[in-house]
Amino acid sequence: MRLLRSETVAQWSKRTLRLGLLLTCFTSIPTSTGCRGIGRFGESRQSIAARRLSRQGTKAMRQGDWTVAETLFTEALDVSNVNDAAHRGMSESLWQKGHREEAIAHLEKAVQLSAGDPKHMQRLGRMYLEVGRVDEAARQCQIALDSDREWAALWALWGDCQVARNEKDEALSAYHRALSLQPDYPYVQLRTAEIYHQQKRYDRLLATLDRLREDTEVVGDVDEAIRPGAADLLRGIAMRELGRTEESVQYFIASAQKNPEDATSRLQLASIAVETGQPEIAQTWLAQAMRLDPSATRNAGWNVETWLAVPPGMVQPDNLPIQSSPPIIAAQPDASRPWLQ
Numbered sequence: 001m002r003l004l005r006s007e008t009v010a011q012w013s014k015r016t017l018r019l020g021l022l023l024t025c026f027t028s029i030p031t032s033t034g035c036r037g038i039g040r041f042g043e044s045r046q047s048i049a050a051r052r053l054s055r056q057g058t059k060a061m062r063q064g065d066w067t068v069a070e071t072l073f074t075e076a077l078d079v080s081n082v083n084d085a086a087h088r089g090m091s092e093s094l095w096q097k098g099h100r101e102e103a104i105a106h107l108e109k110a111v112q113l114s115a116g117d118p119k120h121m122q123r124l125g126r127m128y129l130e131v132g133r134v135d136e137a138a139r140q141c142q143i144a145l146d147s148d149r150e151w152a153a154l155w156a157l158w159g160d161c162q163v164a165r166n167e168k169d170e171a172l173s174a175y176h177r178a179l180s181l182q183p184d185y186p187y188v189q190l191r192t193a194e195i196y197h198q199q200k201r202y203d204r205l206l207a208t209l210d211r212l213r214e215d216t217e218v219v220g221d222v223d224e225a226i227r228p229g230a231a232d233l234l235r236g237i238a239m240r241e242l243g244r245t246e247e248s249v250q251y252f253i254a255s256a257q258k259n260p261e262d263a264t265s266r267l268q269l270a271s272i273a274v275e276t277g278q279p280e281i282a283q284t285w286l287a288q289a290m291r292l293d294p295s296a297t298r299n300a301g302w303n304v305e306t307w308l309a310v311p312p313g314m315v316q317p318d319n320l321p322i323q324s325s326p327p328i329i330a331a332q333p334d335a336s337r338p339w340l341q
Helices: 004-026 029-063 066-079 084-096 100-113 118-130 134-149 150-165 168-181 188-197 202-210 231-243 245-258 264-275 279-292 294-299 304-309
Strands: none
Touching: 004 231, 029 066, 029 084, 066 084, 084 100, 084 118, 100 118, 100 231, 118 134, 118 150, 134 150, 150 188, 168 188, 188 202, 188 231, 202 231, 231 245, 231 264, 245 264, 264 294, 279 294, 294 304
């Protein structure tokens, strides 16, 4: 009995001590601090609500419902202006509408609020690059790489920054690093192939695209969008340069079928038809290209009026054969790449 009574006394002593400490805490907190505590609790609830709205907005955005997404992100920011996900979502909504500067401002805020989240920084760098702010894009990429050197998309962005600076060898190194981290990366494989095209390294171009998986998903906002048929277009160009005309024709036709809105592959086919003595076929492809992109067709060097007005095989009034410069793709594909949207 004496032992039981001692334990009981000890338990009561502990309870009394806890109660005393609790009362001391309450009586020692000023009224103003108590109000701030309530404010903090309310702010926490606001943050939870903002995160919920941001998640709903992101879901709507991925489903392509941009109107609903923007409404949800707006509501999230009304609830809490310090939610980085809401600023990121609003940035994407504004970017999609073409409001570039406003979009960048929101994403800069998201980077600040997230204390430099590499995903936000990568996207901000991509936006900077697309509006021509190359140095700022490179700076964002460098800082993000200091935090995460194992994310392929960051190396892809770094490569794009080097291309914009005309540092092709540096760009290739970055693209190779990205591919070592993510071998199935169509965007980077195509960018690498573009550089090989500029360097006239056609065997390397074809080897790079041989590893390209056509069915790999490329949808997302970390890179530029890729037009359908891009790989076939580059393959066709390489085959033509290597003198493998029949194979190049097959690739150009495949590119034209995959991208009905692209004039480039049709101009290449028209040029091959001229070289191989098939003016009727050349005229057909040229007419399609002219309908799709008159400016690109004229800039490629075609005498459009002559080709489309005179029956194939006829001669001009001065009895000279119809002349036409063979169309070429842009001399600097990194500056004007028809296979990228």
